[in-house]
Amino acid sequence: MTFSPDGYISTRGDTAPTDFAEALLRGMAPDGGLYMPGAWPTLEPQAWAPGRGYSAMAVDAMSPFIGDALPAGALKRALDRLTAGFIPPEVTPLRRLEDDLYMLELFHGPTAAFKDLAMQLAAALASEALAASGENLTLVTATSGDTGAAAVAAFANTDRIRLIVLHPHERVSAVQRRQMTTVDADNVLNLAVRGDFDDCQRLVKGLLSDETLRAHGRFSSVNSINWARLAGQIPYYVSAVSQLAAMGESRAPVFVVPTGNFGDAFAGVAARKMGLPVAGFVAAVNRNDALARAINHGLYARKAAVETASVSMDVQAPSNFERLVFEASRRDAAATAALFQTFAAEGSVTMPPAFLAAIRAEVSAVSVDEPTTRDQIGHAHAAWGQVVCPHTAVALSAARGVDRSLGPVIALSTAHPAKFGKDVAPVLGFDPDPPKVIRDLGDRAERFEVIDADADAALAAVRGFGG
Numbered sequence: 001m002t003f004s005p006d007g008y009i010s011t012r013g014d015t016a017p018t019d020f021a022e023a024l025l026r027g028m029a030p031d032g033g034l035y036m037p038g039a040w041p042t043l044e045p046q047a048w049a050p051g052r053g054y055s056a057m058a059v060d061a062m063s064p065f066i067g068d069a070l071p072a073g074a075l076k077r078a079l080d081r082l083t084a085g086f087i088p089p090e091v092t093p094l095r096r097l098e099d100d101l102y103m104l105e106l107f108h109g110p111t112a113a114f115k116d117l118a119m120q121l122a123a124a125l126a127s128e129a130l131a132a133s134g135e136n137l138t139l140v141t142a143t144s145g146d147t148g149a150a151a152v153a154a155f156a157n158t159d160r161i162r163l164i165v166l167h168p169h170e171r172v173s174a175v176q177r178r179q180m181t182t183v184d185a186d187n188v189l190n191l192a193v194r195g196d197f198d199d200c201q202r203l204v205k206g207l208l209s210d211e212t213l214r215a216h217g218r219f220s221s222v223n224s225i226n227w228a229r230l231a232g233q234i235p236y237y238v239s240a241v242s243q244l245a246a247m248g249e250s251r252a253p254v255f256v257v258p259t260g261n262f263g264d265a266f267a268g269v270a271a272r273k274m275g276l277p278v279a280g281f282v283a284a285v286n287r288n289d290a291l292a293r294a295i296n297h298g299l300y301a302r303k304a305a306v307e308t309a310s311v312s313m314d315v316q317a318p319s320n321f322e323r324l325v326f327e328a329s330r331r332d333a334a335a336t337a338a339l340f341q342t343f344a345a346e347g348s349v350t351m352p353p354a355f356l357a358a359i360r361a362e363v364s365a366v367s368v369d370e371p372t373t374r375d376q377i378g379h380a381h382a383a384w385g386q387v388v389c390p391h392t393a394v395a396l397s398a399a400r401g402v403d404r405s406l407g408p409v410i411a412l413s414t415a416h417p418a419k420f421g422k423d424v425a426p427v428l429g430f431d432p433d434p435p436k437v438i439r440d441l442g443d444r445a446e447r448f449e450v451i452d453a454d455a456d457a458a459l460a461a462v463r464g465f466g467g
């Protein structure tokens with residue numbers, strides 16, 4: 001179970017190879033690139049045999065990435081904790097909607113959105129890595145809702161880790177706010193910033209670059225570029241193929257993934273590189289379509305983000321696109337670095353034709369507008385009796401456009417509709433029934449501090465946080 005000697009390398013090529021624990025605790029590579037495994041491990045076909053349990057599949061899919069970088073049994077303990085927090089025995093059940101169309105439900109965890117799957121594992125594995133090294137870690141993250149909730153649920157009361165979450169004051173839903181603020185944990189600090197999400201991100205950047213805060217130990221972020229989070233999303237692709245097999249379907253599926261930062265989708269690409277039978281991927285984006293424009297027209301260009309109902313996908317420069325480009329370039333780090341440096345400096349870059357061809361062989365992309373998303377919420381209820389969230393509706397709409405003559409199509413369902421009742425209720429005429437994890441939020445006391453969108457205010461709040 002030792003990992004390849006290449007360890008983790010950076011997409012920008014200017015970082016010494018490191019192991020899983022270091023890639024996990026650092027998040028981003030020091031040269032500004034993203035960590036990638038030095039080589040893809042191989043999954044044997046018995047990994048997705050019908051009837052296998054989630055944990056067994058996750059051990060097969062993830063242990064090659066960890067090698068001996070964590071204490072023995074760390075992954076198994078992390079998976080025990082993960083599966084205990086999910087309600088169905090399958091963890092991520094596959095639901096058949098109609099002939100050759102399925103939905104993979106990823107929202108049965110503690111905060112009712114798919115980010116729980118990776119975040120729960122990342123928290124448990126980080127805690128194991130820190131226990132082994134004797135270090136402490138402060139994590140800071142900006143959130144528009146789902147990431148912060150999943151992070152708080154995962155990291156609350158975790159040894160050796162403090163978590164600081166900045167959300168825009170009065171601009172997240174009441175459910176999302178209460179998921180973050182009602183957790184009784186001294187190691188979590190919630191800051192409500194009088195400003196918008198971009199202000200939160202700016203303050204996080206400032207905190208991450210402040211050397212005086214590092215006296216406590218490591219200081220890092222908990223966003224979707226972390227390799228450990230990607231690795232934690234590979235098992236449900238394996239599980240989907242296993243569940244298809246259990247339904248008597250052996251043809252390779254097309255996965256349709258509702259996409260923001262391309263983290264969820266890239267985990268699927270990784271699973272395919274490891275040998276999982278997949279016919280292709282469709283990245284379904286909302287009107288924030290930089291990824292679709294890059295793949296379909298060859299120009300990767302920034303545009304101002306617009307607000308949509310699938311708010312967790314309101315992303316204009318998808319961070320994990322860099323991993324896809326790195327693979328498409330046949331791991332040419334110099335070419336990858338040049339492309340993203342041009343993009344950062346000029347706001348746009350033309351995709352080299354060879355990269356584009358390699359990307360298109362793996363992933364196609366579809367942008368779904370707001371009226372179509374609403375229509376799809378209605379169709380899912382009328383045709384299949386399913387109440388779905390707007391992110392899932394974007395995926396289902398794209399999935400219905402995929403040619404099913406060659407095999408089954410699986411749309412990923414990323415959040416429980418009750419988290420997005422304000423967008424779902426006007427279409428269906430009723431509020432989605434909340435799951436137990438949302439009902440249980442009840443009227444527990446909330447803990448958060450309101451601050452101005454100002455670097456000094458953020459610094460003062462963090463300094464005052466004992467945690």
Ligand SMILES: *Cc1c(COP(=O)(O)O)cnc(C)c1O
Nearest residue numbers: 146260261262263264312414415
């Ligand atoms: C984060 C999120 C997405 C997008 O996932 P990426 O990995 O950023 O592509 C989709 N749906 C929901 C509900 C999310 O929270």
